[in-house]
Amino acid sequence: MTDLQSWLLLEYADDLPERLYRLGENPDPYRLFDETELEPYAEQSPLLISAAQNPSIAAEFFAQPNDWVGLKVDSTQSLQVVLRHLRHILFVGFDGERKGVLRYTHPRTASYFFPSLDSTELVTWLGPICALSWFAETWRDSAVEQAEWVNQENPDAEQWRVPATSSALFLGKGQTEALQRQQTEKFLFHWWQKQSQLSFDQAFAYLQEGMNSEFYSADSLSAYLDIRTTYREIAAPATLPSGSDEARLSYLEQSLKGNATDKESYA
Structure with missing residues (x-):
C-alpha cells in the first residue's frame, strides 16, 4: 500500500492526446480499454494519468472542467490495483443474462450513478478508491445552470482487499432507476431546449x-x-x-x- 495518490481519468476526445503532451509534464497515459473486451476500441478509450506528475493538467482539470471531461480518482493502492478495478466496473450485468458497458467515466453518468449507491454498494463499486471527484452536471443541472464539483468518498477503502475471484457486477434497483432517469432527463432536455x-x-x-x-x-x-x-x-x-x-x-x-x-x- 502506498500514500494517497491521485489520477485523472479523462474521457476520450480527438485532441486529448495532443493536449496531454502539450500541457503535461509527464503524461504517460494508460488506456482504460486495454486488456478488456473493449480493447478493439482502445483508440477511443478514456485515459488515466497521474495528477501529481502532471500538475498543469490537474490545474486545468479543475479550472476548465468542460474542456477536461472526466473524474479525479484518489487511492492508497497501487496503480495496477486501481486500474484493474476501474476496468472491472466497466462491465455490468442487468435483467438476468444481459450485459452492458457502464460509461461511469463521463461526469454526466457519474452524476446519476454514484449518488445512487448505498453504503454497502459503495464498497463494492469503489473498492480501492478512497474518493472520486467530478464536475457534477445532470441534464437538469444543465437546464438550470447549477453544476458544481462533488466528492464521493468511500470510507471503507482502506479496509478493501483484492478479491480472490473477480465476479461480475450487477446493477441494483437504485442504479437501474438512476440510469433510467438519466435517459428520461436527456430526452426531456432536448425537447425543452426547443x-x-x-x-x-x-x-x-x-x-x-x-x-x-x-x-x-x-x-x-x-x-x-x-x-x-x-x-x-x-x-x-x-x-x-x-x-x-x-x-x-x-x-x-x-x-x-x-x-x-x-x-x-x-x-
Missing part, C-alpha cells in the same frame, strides 16, 4: 403525467408535451380512453381545448 414557455421542472412534471398515462415512445411523449404546453393553464383529464396513442392524444387535445374555451367564456 421551447421557451416552461421551466425544466414544469416540463418534467408534464413528462411524468405523460408516462403515467402510458405514453412511452419518444414521438408520443413529444406530442404529449407539445399539447400540455399549449394548454398549460388547464388540468389534464384524470384518465384517457383506451386505444392507439394517436387517438388518445387527439382526445387529450380536444378535451383541453374544450375546457380552455369554457374557461374563456366564463372569464
Whole structure:
C-alpha cells in the first residue's frame, strides 16, 4: 500500500492526446480499454494519468472542467490495483443474462450513478478508491445552470482487499432507476431546449403525467408535451380512453381545448 495518490481519468476526445503532451509534464497515459473486451476500441478509450506528475493538467482539470471531461480518482493502492478495478466496473450485468458497458467515466453518468449507491454498494463499486471527484452536471443541472464539483468518498477503502475471484457486477434497483432517469432527463432536455414557455421542472412534471398515462415512445411523449404546453393553464383529464396513442392524444387535445374555451367564456 502506498500514500494517497491521485489520477485523472479523462474521457476520450480527438485532441486529448495532443493536449496531454502539450500541457503535461509527464503524461504517460494508460488506456482504460486495454486488456478488456473493449480493447478493439482502445483508440477511443478514456485515459488515466497521474495528477501529481502532471500538475498543469490537474490545474486545468479543475479550472476548465468542460474542456477536461472526466473524474479525479484518489487511492492508497497501487496503480495496477486501481486500474484493474476501474476496468472491472466497466462491465455490468442487468435483467438476468444481459450485459452492458457502464460509461461511469463521463461526469454526466457519474452524476446519476454514484449518488445512487448505498453504503454497502459503495464498497463494492469503489473498492480501492478512497474518493472520486467530478464536475457534477445532470441534464437538469444543465437546464438550470447549477453544476458544481462533488466528492464521493468511500470510507471503507482502506479496509478493501483484492478479491480472490473477480465476479461480475450487477446493477441494483437504485442504479437501474438512476440510469433510467438519466435517459428520461436527456430526452426531456432536448425537447425543452426547443421551447421557451416552461421551466425544466414544469416540463418534467408534464413528462411524468405523460408516462403515467402510458405514453412511452419518444414521438408520443413529444406530442404529449407539445399539447400540455399549449394548454398549460388547464388540468389534464384524470384518465384517457383506451386505444392507439394517436387517438388518445387527439382526445387529450380536444378535451383541453374544450375546457380552455369554457374557461374563456366564463372569464
